[in-house]
Amino acid sequence: MGALIGVSLVVLAAVSLFVGVSDVTPASLLEGGADGTAAFLLAASRVPRTVAVLLTGASLGIAGLILQMLVRNKFVEPGTTGVTEFATLGMLVAIVLWPGLAVMGKMGVAAAFGLVGTWVFLRVVRAVPVRQLVLVPLVGIMLGGIVGAVTAFFAYRLDLLQSLAQWSQGSFATVMAGRYEYVWIAGVMVIVAWVAADRFSVIGLGEEFATNLGLDYRRVVAIGMVIVAVITAAVLVTAGMIPFLGLVVPNIVSLIIGDNVRRSIPWVAGLGALFVLACDLIARTVRFPYEIPLSVIVGVVGAGLFLWLLLRKGSRAH
Template sequence: MTGTTKQAEATAGTESPAGSGGVRRRRGPVPYTVVIALLALLVAATATAGTAIGSIGVPADQVWGILLHRVHPALADPDWTRVRETIVMDVRLPRVLLAAVVGAGLAVCGMALQALVRNPLADPLLLGVSSGASVGAVLVLVLGVTLFGVFSLPVAAFCGALAALVAVYFLARSGGRMTTVRLVLAGVATAEVLSAVASFLVVTSNDPHKTQSALRWMLGGLAGTTWASVWIPVVAVLAGTAVLLGVCRSLNLLLAGEEAAVALGLDVHRFRGALFVLVALMVGTIVAVSGQIGFVGLIMPHVVRLLVGADHRRALPAAALLGAAFLIAADLAARTLMSPEEIPVGILTALVGGPFFLWLMRRKAAR
């Protein structure tokens, strides 16, 4: 067994930046359980703020009282009005839950993709899936298609994402195999073409109201969220994250290099192909209900590696919690900074993520 293989076998599941040549152990100054507990508290705090703050404020203790009363009437005495209960349960809570699910899903998918392609710049938008979803959604918004009623837009967006995935998959395959380079190139090319198609549909629309709706969807947002639109992405993100947690050892092996992974019995090409499909389906489901929200899947994995390292058994749960808290906070800012107007949340994530990523690049270059 070669030295590289021994190192990979001994440290599969240890920590290393994505794209590095080897695997090295690096423990943070804060225990992992403490980090997870703090991130969970951060999610709870941002969710409470997201549910309490708005045009009609609801005290935080009443928010929790309403939730506990819904769980069981004996847990809290109802000292709030019916209007406040409706605001919490039917207006704000579904939106906060969707923000948490979308943020967690994008962060987890970003971390998995960065390991699969061994590139720290990879993110969930890499495979052209979001651009395919945009074409499907814009078609519904511009042409006024209502075949599936209120579900017409998410269904069309998901179908567009799935079609983009199939196109990228077949374009990337050559001789029965699919390399990372071909996959990235096919994804980028497909994304550019589909983005151009979506833009063409928008600029050629004769209805300014439909055009504005399409543009706002393309910029990402969670307005109008209902309980009916939450459960599908919840199931998709939970199931996809569970699968990724189950293959953490294989993801860690990829960080040590393809040769070491193959020597330890991992079918790299088949493993990558299967996970690309899984991630694309997760992203397609997410984008179908939220629009394009960038930088969450790119930035959160880097922050998590600074906190707990790159071992996916530790990093994936941390990324899910951090992504959830970040997008809840971003969505809260999007709907309150310019109230009663609402800023597309994709704009805020880009304004925050772009400068942070540049700082991170300079920090690593200085090292």
């Protein structure tokens, strides 16, 4: 299974380099040489886009996995806990208060707000005991809805809805060299998550169990919150909101190999990257030469997978 994911990634990544309106083919690369138009488009647009897609899919899958360990619930991810909405609110604050701020600064503000959002969600879940697992993400969706409504209200009053929309709509259409490098920070967070993987596995068993083993529970939770917030912000400023990815990918991996975080991280990263890459290719080709926003394709496919996870035979989630 792992080999199949790896081979599929290589094949689809190669296909992604040559899919687009402009004529970039192996033949045009050979004819034009290293200084030709095709080579320039490949280096400036196609390669950055493919790399950004792979890093986004891998990192968002890991963010969902870590958040599920923190909450001890299989049906949460940044998009169903209010983290993404808090990060978007941070982006609006940065646009209003510091309009000339560089993208890195906006990402920092978004990450700070995402961190607050993660903390707020964890506090709400602890304060409101929920017996059914599927109700936990509903609490997060309601929290996100409130924050999203506040963000939309102020964006409307300040005539910034259009500016905010370009950050919140998931798409890689504008990704090119010099505009995607921030997502590498999300890739660094994946490495941090892998280093701390065993600790996340332990806290997934509960605070008392982790404390009895001598683990600093709050420190590990804080590390997980930072990982989720930074990944969410990095993806937001690069491609916008991408729903359901952090929810369905870790659950599918869990069905295949179990809940060991260290063992799951390579699988989640690989399957997440493959999932987003496949959806991106569909978004680019289904109405060629026009492009459908990636969030639409991921939302439709992800929602279907989410329903299957809830309704599959033998599921105890409800």
